[in-house]
Amino acid sequence: MSTWSFYIATLVVYFGVDLLSGWSLNLQYGYAGVINFAYVIFQAVGAYVAATVTLGPSGGSTTFQQYIFGANLPFPVPLLLAAVAGAALSAVVGLFSLRRIRRDYQAAILLIVSLIAIQVASSDVALFNGSNGVTGVPRPLFSAFGLSIGSWEWVYAAWVLVICGGVYALVQWLGSSSWGRALRAMRDQEDAAAAIGFNITALRLQVFIIGGAIAGLSGGLLVEYIGAWSPGAWGYAETFVIFTAIFVGGVGNNRGVVIGVLLVPIIFLEIPRFLPQIGYPGLIFSLQWIAIGFMWMLCLLLRPRGILPERRPIARRGLALTAASARDEK
Amino acid sequence: MTHQGTRDFALEQSAAPKGEATGDDHAVALSARDLVVRYGGVAAVSGVSLDLRAGEVVGLIGPNGAGKSSALGALGGQIKITSGAITMGGRSIERLVPHKRARLGLVRTFQSTSEFEGMTVFENLVTAGQGAEGAALMHVLFQRKVNRESEVRAIERAWSILDRFEMAETANAYGRELSGGQRRLVEIMRCLMRDPKVLLLDEPMVGVAPRLVAKLVNDLKTVRDDGIALLIVEHALEVVSELCDRVVVMAQGEVICSGTYADAVANKEVRDAYLG
Numbered sequence: 207m208s209t210w211s212f213y214i215a216t217l218v219v220y221f222g223v224d225l226l227s228g229w230s231l232n233l234q235y236g237y238a239g240v241i242n243f244a245y246v247i248f249q250a251v252g253a254y255v256a257a258t259v260t261l262g263p264s265g266g267s268t269t270f271q272q273y274i275f276g277a278n279l280p281f282p283v284p285l286l287l288a289a290v291a292g293a294a295l296s297a298v299v300g301l302f303s304l305r306r307i308r309r310d311y312q313a314a315i316l317l318i319v320s321l322i323a324i325q326v327a328s329s330d331v332a333l334f335n336g337s338n339g340v341t342g343v344p345r346p347l348f349s350a351f352g353l354s355i356g357s358w359e360w361v362y363a364a365w366v367l368v369i370c371g372g373v374y375a376l377v378q379w380l381g382s383s384s385w386g387r388a389l390r391a392m393r394d395q396e397d398a399a400a401a402i403g404f405n406i407t408a409l410r411l412q413v414f415i416i417g418g419a420i421a422g423l424s425g426g427l428l429v430e431y432i433g434a435w436s437p438g439a440w441g442y443a444e445t446f447v448i449f450t451a452i453f454v455g456g457v458g459n460n461r462g463v464v465i466g467v468l469l470v471p472i473i474f475l476e477i478p479r480f481l482p483q484i485g486y487p488g489l490i491f492s493l494q495w496i497a498i499g500f501m502w503m504l505c506l507l508l509r510p511r512g513i514l515p516e517r518r519p520i521a522r523r524g525l526a527l528t529a530a531s532a533r534d535e536k
Numbered sequence: 537m538t539h540q541g542t543r544d545f546a547l548e549q550s551a552a553p554k555g556e557a558t559g560d561d562h563a564v565a566l567s568a569r570d571l572v573v574r575y576g577g578v579a580a581v582s583g584v585s586l587d588l589r590a591g592e593v594v595g596l597i598g599p600n601g602a603g604k605s606s607a608l609g610a611l612g613g614q615i616k617i618t619s620g621a622i623t624m625g626g627r628s629i630e631r632l633v634p635h636k637r638a639r640l641g642l643v644r645t646f647q648s649t650s651e652f653e654g655m656t657v658f659e660n661l662v663t664a665g666q667g668a669e670g671a672a673l674m675h676v677l678f679q680r681k682v683n684r685e686s687e688v689r690a691i692e693r694a695w696s697i698l699d700r701f702e703m704a705e706t707a708n709a710y711g712r713e714l715s716g717g718q719r720r721l722v723e724i725m726r727c728l729m730r731d732p733k734v735l736l737l738d739e740p741m742v743g744v745a746p747r748l749v750a751k752l753v754n755d756l757k758t759v760r761d762d763g764i765a766l767l768i769v770e771h772a773l774e775v776v777s778e779l780c781d782r783v784v785v786m787a788q789g790e791v792i793c794s795g796t797y798a799d800a801v802a803n804k805e806v807r808d809a810y811l812g
Contacts, residue, residue: 380676384687387663388671391652397614398650398723402730403638403668412673458654521658521707523695 208356215359216431217472222366223428224471227448228455228463229377230420235449236458236516237381238413239393241313243445244299244320245421250327250440251295252288252422253429254334257343260284260430271335271342281346285426292422293415300414306407320442328437339436346430366427373420377460380416382519389413390458443495447471450498453505455512462514470501563589565765566611566642566734571620573606573789580606582789583620588734588765593756595780595797596769599810603789604769605647608736611767612644613637624734635668641733645740647769649719651711657722658694658707664729665690690729697725701755716743717752728759735759737768741775753779773811785810 227249234240255275258264263276279287303315328337348358380386391399392409400406429435451470456462474497478490505512566588573581581603588594596604609615611622613634622630629637652660663671670686698704701721711719720740727735740756741749753775760766770776776783777797785793785800787809793800800806 383676384663384666384671384683385673385676387655387659387666388668390655390659391663394652394654395650397634398646398652400634401612401614401638401644401646402664402726403635403643404671405635405668516654518656518708518710519659521656521691 211356212359215363217476218363219359219366219428219431221467221472222363222370223424224448224451224467225370225464226373226420226424226427228451228467229373229460230417230424231445231448232452232458232460232463233377233381233389233420234413234417236452236463237386237393238389238410239309239396240304240410240414240417241309241316242414242417243313243317243442244303244323245417245445245448246440246442247299247320247323248292248296248418248421249425249428249444250323250435252292252425253435253439254327254340254425255291255422256284256288256426257340257429257435258334259287260343260346261340271338271340272332273334273340274332281430284346284430285423288426289419289423292425293419295422296415296418297411300411300418304407304410304414317442320445324437324441334435337437339434339438341434341436343429343433343435345433362431366431369423369427373423374460377420381458381460385412446502447475447498450502450505453502453510453512456514456516457512458516459512459514462512465513470498474498474501565590565624566767567623568607568611569621569623571607571610571622572618573603573610573615574618579618579789581610581617584786584789584791586767586784586791586794588767590733590765591760591763592782593760593766593768593780595776595783596767596786597771597773597776597783597800597810598786598792601788602786602810604786605738606789607786608644608738608767608769612642612736614644638730639668641731642736643727643730643732643734644736645720645723645727645738647738647742649711649716649723649743651714651719651722651726653711656708656710657703657714658698660711660722660726661694661697661729662687662690664726665693667730693729697728700758701725715745715748717745717748720744720752721755724755724759728764732764734765734767737766737770739769739771741770741772749775 227245231242231245234242254273258273258275259277259279261273261276262278264271264273299316299319303312303319327334330336334340345358345362353361388399388404388409392404392406396406447470451466452463453466454469455464455466475494478494481490484490564587569585571581571584572579584603584607586594596607598604606615610617613632617630620630621628624637624640624642627640629640629642652663655663666686669675670683670690675683695704698707703718703721703725706714706718711722714722720743724737724740741752744752749772756766756779768776768780780797782795783797783800784791785803785806792809793803793806801811
């Protein structure tokens with residue numbers, strides 16, 4: 207029973223973390239058209255920062271690992287710093303990758319940045335302990351409330367869902383605001399949006415930084431639950447899983463993202479755990495990634511707007527646009 | 537006639553259109569002098585000069601490859617000029633990026649329809665109406681009252697413009713659900729939401745059903761009557777003759793004639809290069 211409890215609580219935490227990733231990437235891609243193939247590095251930096259500012263100074267009680275930013279900050283400061291780290295890295299990467307060049311070039315640059323980042327983190331041991339990563343991250347509030355390990359897992363899962371509620375409200379509000387409409391205008395016709403006065407580079411950078419902050423927060427939440435973080439946890443392919451979830455659920459629809467995240471990274475990636483082993487060990491895992499790619503392509507071919515497409519706001523005289531009722535597109 | 541000669545002729549004509557007195561700078565909404573646009577070693581635009589006055593429609597015509605769209609892009613800021621000067625209300629704007637020119641009142645449409653296709657017609661208009669100021673993230677986050685007021689103003693204006701162009705029934709349609717002519721109108725209405733001083737239109741009649749062309753021409757006349765200066769690149773000569781107060785004819789990157797449509801038709805060089 208406790209094994210199942212742990213498993214379900216862990217799935218809830220993963221679901222929440224993937225939801226944050228989905229909403230963040232949906233804000234960037236679904237609303238603004240920014241193809242952020244480096245998404246996972248912003249989640250990773252949040253995880254590293256949250257871990258190291260919780261672990262204490264490097265060389266203290268954890269002499270077997272080296273890292274920067276070592277501190278022993280109380281909950282929830284590490285999560286806030288994780289969000290700040292995600293935003294700061296996004297600002298740096300965005301400044302050189304989001305200039306007025308074609309979107310496919312931007313996507314290529316960001317993918318390359320992702321590959322470089324993982325090589326740097328793996329090779330530079332002084333940064334975040336190299337390929338071994340950081341481990342032994344204390345569970346927040348575990349001792350303060352005297353919780354049992356089983357209770358703590360569910361308390362933490364509930365905490366993650368509370369954060370999800372707040373982030374959902376934020377992305378919904380921003381997405382339906384005048385700023386969100388400017389993002390969608392930029393997504394649909396960049397030159398036309400500039401020709402009526404929108405600063406495209408500034409809009410891109412803003413959405414990139416906000417998305418990066420949410421990504422960093424999601425990384426912080428994850429590392430405080432699993433207690434460890436290494437380059438093996440954030441390969442560039444992780445970004446593609448979230449993209450697939452968005453395409454399946456509905457590009458530009460945050461509720462669609464919930465369905466996509468439930469279907470792709472949770473149900474689809476968990477099913478193989480319950481399948482008997484076929485072929486050599488690891489075959490099913492490899493097939494999963496191939497299946498993810500096919501899922502993405504099939505979705506683009508058969509239902510390019512996903513299960514729940516972007517909603518159409520209905521304008522009526524005398525009503526504010528954001529207050530108007532909305533219906534799903536047929 | 538040499539190319540230099542034609543350039544001088546164009547400048548002279550454009551400085552005093554329709555017999556107006558020279559030096560009437562207040563009426564000049566947009567002025568370009570000796571514009572040059574080069575792509576590598578190829579000069580797409582060579583020394584083009586023109587003036588646009590408030591409440592005037594100027595047609596920019598010529599054969600394919602004449603440099604008309606490049607000239608329009610140079611004026612709008614989408615294409616970087618090699619040399620030359622562009623002024624708006626006496627202010628030099630040739631170094632400004634497109635969104636800064638738009639904020640000064642210089643807006644444009646594109647050869648391919650460029651409505652925001654994932655947004656409804658109404659959203660297209662409100663987005664333009666609120667503009668960069670109304671959509672500023674800082675306003676959305678920290679000045680919600682200001683943001684809400686700008687949205688209310690944009691909504692009122694959007695309904696007003698939709699009514700004026702008899703498009704209110706399409707308010708909740710996506711661009712992809714509209715006809716070619718309606719999509720052109722959406723672009724024009726979206727530009728008008730910005731209260732422009734100068735409107736650049738790149739082939740506005742492309743894709744418009746013949747029965748809607750007359751309506752679009754009449755709509756553009758009402759835009760002109762609002763005191764907006766219009767520069768139109770157009771191949772449909774019947775539209776040019778009906779709509780434009782003046783025409784500027786380009787060939788091989790240069791202005792070969794500037795004057796009324798009748799002047800252009802009577803010009804041998806224009807007939808040889810364009811009208812055949």
